[in-house]
Amino acid sequence: xxxxxxxxxxxxxxxxxxxxxxxxxxxxxxxxxxxxxxxxxxxxxxxxxxxxxxxxxxxxxxxxxxxxxxxxxxxxxxxxxxxxxxxxxxxxxxxxxxxxxxxxxxxxxxx
Amino acid sequence: xxxxxxxxxxxxxxxxxxxxxxxxxxxxxxxxxxxxxxxxxxxxxxxxxxxxxxxxxxxxxxxxxxxxxxxxxxxxxxxxxxxxxxxxxxxxxxxxxxxxxxxxxxxxxxxxxxx
Numbered sequence: 001x002x003x004x005x006x007x008x009x010x011x012x013x014x015x016x017x018x019x020x021x022x023x024x025x026x027x028x029x030x031x032x033x034x035x036x037x038x039x040x041x042x043x044x045x046x047x048x049x050x051x052x053x054x055x056x057x058x059x060x061x062x063x064x065x066x067x068x069x070x071x072x073x074x075x076x077x078x079x080x081x082x083x084x085x086x087x088x089x090x091x092x093x094x095x096x097x098x099x100x101x102x103x104x105x106x107x108x109x110x111x
Numbered sequence: 112x113x114x115x116x117x118x119x120x121x122x123x124x125x126x127x128x129x130x131x132x133x134x135x136x137x138x139x140x141x142x143x144x145x146x147x148x149x150x151x152x153x154x155x156x157x158x159x160x161x162x163x164x165x166x167x168x169x170x171x172x173x174x175x176x177x178x179x180x181x182x183x184x185x186x187x188x189x190x191x192x193x194x195x196x197x198x199x200x201x202x203x204x205x206x207x208x209x210x211x212x213x214x215x216x217x218x219x220x221x222x223x224x225x226x
Binding site (some may be wrong): 006009031032034036041042043044045046049051089093097098099101102103104 | 115142144151152153154155156159161167169170201203211212214215216217218219220
């Protein structure tokens with residue numbers, strides 16, 4: 001089955017700096033790659049996603065890039081703010097029934 | 112819309128007890144999911160459903176059962192609680208109409224402790 005590796009497990013940045021979280025996947029048939037943000041005590045919430053026919057997608061301060069050849073995708077957050085502090089999960093699927101999640105990255109943005 | 116709601120928010124069970132975690136969505140979504148989240152381990156799929164009357168096992172189904180009698184409700188049953196089932200449980204749903212992945216919405220979670 002699909003295996004999704006996520007790095008780093010923890011990340012600390014200063015406010016205003018950029019943060020990058022990287023994921024790799026094993027199944028070349030995967031074609032949908034969402035990113036979720038989970039704040040303390042809450043359920044995960046979709047923040048951005050990308051499909052395999054697109055190499056990059058941006059939404060304000062957040063961007064995701066996909067390299068199908070290398071089977072990896074990354075989340076980029078620019079101009080980080082304290083409210084960006086949360087756990088971020090990447091996921092991948094081949095459009096079957098289930099998302100396969102990475103183990104998460106705990107991001108801390110310090111003022 | 113309330114989205115995906117889960118009850119209870121917290122529960123402590125004794126070993127061997129049973130309970131049902133409730134999940135309801137008011138978005139008329141076809142697909143519903145149950146995940147468990149253990150510290151540092153991400154989200155593991157327990158069971159899922161593609162519509163009323165249809166359920167299937169995920170990655171970690173042992174010790175759990177589900178049913179889907181209506182579009183809105185997808186309860187998760189623990190029959191004989193074990194300490195290994197201590198976890199945070201999330202229910203999720205998505206429309207599932209387009210033939211490809213659409214946005215999956217999560218509930219707020221149920222924190223379960225088995226002692």
